[in-house]
Amino acid sequence: MFSKRNSILLVAFLMVATLLAGCGANNSKPGNSGEASPSPTQTQTQTETPANTASPEPSQTGGEVNIYTARHYDVDQELYDRFTKQTGITVNVVEGKAPELIERIKREGSSTPADLFITVDGGILNSAKAEDVLQPIVSGVVDEQVPAELRDKESQWIGLSTRARVIVYAKDRVDPAQLSTYEDLAEDKWKGKVLVRSATNLYNQSMLASFIAIMGEKEAEAWAAGIAANLAREPEGGDRDQAKAIVAGVGDVGIMNTYYVGQLAASQDAEEVKVAEQIGVFFPNQQTTGTHINISGAGLIKHSKNKDNAVKLLEFLTGAEAQSKISQANFEFPVNGQAELPELLKSWGEFKIQNVDFAKYGELNPKAVEIANKVGWK
């Protein structure tokens, strides 16, 4: 009874497949294009064809720049659009997870279309460098806008923004005078009161790696074991969830990134704003080794075909205007000292940062993962 409908559907399949084979896919089908009748699949393909702007053909006189990025913020796209408007240079983007994008760049080798690799985490930036897919960025403008400590030694990558990983606490239950260092959180007095997300998360791995760099493997392992023993619950959720759990009374103190505090405070959800109001932010290790920060940055791909455009984009992104925008939209700390900080970040004031080469985050990451597994920090 419905075989007619189905055979129409089938014919449509065959046609679409043939069409695709014509597009250069390595599928060839015995095209049985008898009658052409409308079917859902077919009409879709027809109407959607104009939307296919997949290949990065230069569409403007300004040329193009191709980005593989693991940063997923709306503000990034806004800035790319603004850059295109200013320069006429088209910005093509593939978004993905950083290690996967590095793998793709590696496998594409000298043929890679990518000009810039943008990601979060110094360790990953360093591993891109270690995988030999980057080259030095030569630009006086960038050197001026980005301080040397927020750049790779050979300038193979440069910072775009930073974030601090701080201690947050329940304002009603914890006196900030009780807080001092990350190390302190591993002490017995915090047993059953510490909240932190899973050690499978990169933010924690890089933090642990930085501690290995500062205190050595043994001490860092003891610290991780202390944290694992003090946890108020099995690690779950993201950074924001730790803040919520503090307010819910699961634990008293937590470790999280600064910009999530900002995002909670600026949330459109009244309940989240309440959470932000009930937690305090504490920058640890001010008297000792400094607060752990991490960096978001961009590397210039070794086999970049649009090197000049890529450098232009980097100069634009590290400029005061773009930097202010990144900071305003995302509550990250700008790398450019000229940039305007949002009020919340201003209110936190200056703080002492950890003096660890970001490259160490990458080099020591496997060790950090190993330690976390060993001490049972899930």
Next chain:
Amino acid sequence: MKITLLPRSAGRHVNGWTMTSVIGAAVVLLPILYVLACLFRPPNDNWSKVKQFLLTDYVLGSAKLVFFTGFFAAFIGVALAWLIAGYTFPLRNFFKWALVLPLAVPPYIAAYTYSSMTGYTGIIQATLRNRFDVALPPGTIEVMSDRGAIFILTLFLFPYIFMMTRVFLERQSASFIENARLLGHKPISVFFRVVLPLSRPAVMAGVMLVVFEVLSDYGVANYFGVQTVSTAIFQTWFGMYDVDSAMKMAAWLMIGVIGLFMIERWLRRSKRYASTTSRSHPLRPQRLKGLAAWGAAAFCTVIFLLAFAIPIAQLAAWSIQYGGKIWRSDFADLIANTIKGAGIGTAIILLIAIVSSRAARMFDSPFMQALSRMMSAGYSVPGAIVAIGVLAIFIELDGRLAPLYRAMGKDDGALVLSLSLAMLLTGYVIRFMATGYGALEAGYEKMPRVYSEASRTLGRSSLFTFLRVELPLIKGSLLSGFVLTFVEIIKELPLTLLLRPFNYDTLSTRAYQYATDERVFDAALPSLLLVMIGLVSVLILLRPERR
């Protein structure tokens, strides 16, 4: 009779069908073989560390998740399928298609939604706190756990089993069930003595899909902090920067799944499920009365609310509240890309599935069986691992085709195929061959071979046999296969992330972009649109069934 017939038909079948089958198999198998080849590389340091610290826990974690999800999903799926196929009760016709809808919801989005709803700032606790001044002790509602993962995966995957079993029961089982009823079997006895054994191929096909999904799931397990083989693979890759060990682990996972498959086949080796009555009429449902009828309706309602209505209502509420902020003019492109990718991908998959399940049927041998199993194996491994295989093959292919590209006037070393949509589509085909193939195989399995053989003996061509004899009999399976695969591709994330061409965003990548940054509210709008497309496709394609 059969023996003399086979070689002849084999000879006659060296035509388009065989060619397509071989090409299809090659496309699907090469990247899978690439991953499997990792097994033969010498293990490195990390591998031994992985084995020491991770493997046991994570294998147990996966086994637990698979067992419980498989069990509960099969229970819910088969129970609902039998209720709806075998009985009439209030709202039955609504539930018949509505209970398929949870498939349109990506499990990781359901996970985010549920954990936000039940979390401290979520609607449940916030309402209790603000309206009634009731503060739940922390941990009262705990979805972020092993149990939560089983809950989410069961609710959003059971429709595979429901759908396949229901279609089977309605179309193929009537005479057996009606005879059993005539012979005075009680409903319970009919269910356990007839329905369950009879529908085993369909149930197993569904269960296998669920098992695949659970094994390859990374999103839910990672978010809920459940340790599985998939999370171990990514921890090895992202944490230890060791792609080789990660792929080795994925290869073992694949081997395990193929083994599972072969065992299931072997267990029902001697049983035949085809029915040779000349007319298989649809099953006539019995009317449930009183309490039983309302009980059935209530059961369906609870499942429907939990697995669809509640999370979707929450997504809709968030979309209305926060959608304005994230609305960009490119949403039309996102929708277009989503539908286009899924449409073309599904078409290719079904084509290859038809051809290869016919081939597997025609040349039934252990080799063919193993081959077809391997073609479906892509479903059981995390998408990102499949993606690496595809990437490797396509970049290699581009290298081989370099002379051709030069002749076409491209730059030296230009990448053409691996920058085109073809690469992503190939990824889809490999990853989701199983949904199309599983559905068609179940369809073919219950169709006696003699039908096709008779047609061929009468001198009809292979194509004619397919269109006029087989197609009408497998149409239900074909439809299920289409819906399942289409919806599956719409939801797909890791392959799309890694294999897409420049500036190619889909609803699922956009939802991910927000969700990964813990912006669950902002992820609501793309998620909701994604679910809507899945929903519409289910409605369009299931309409012919409602008369």
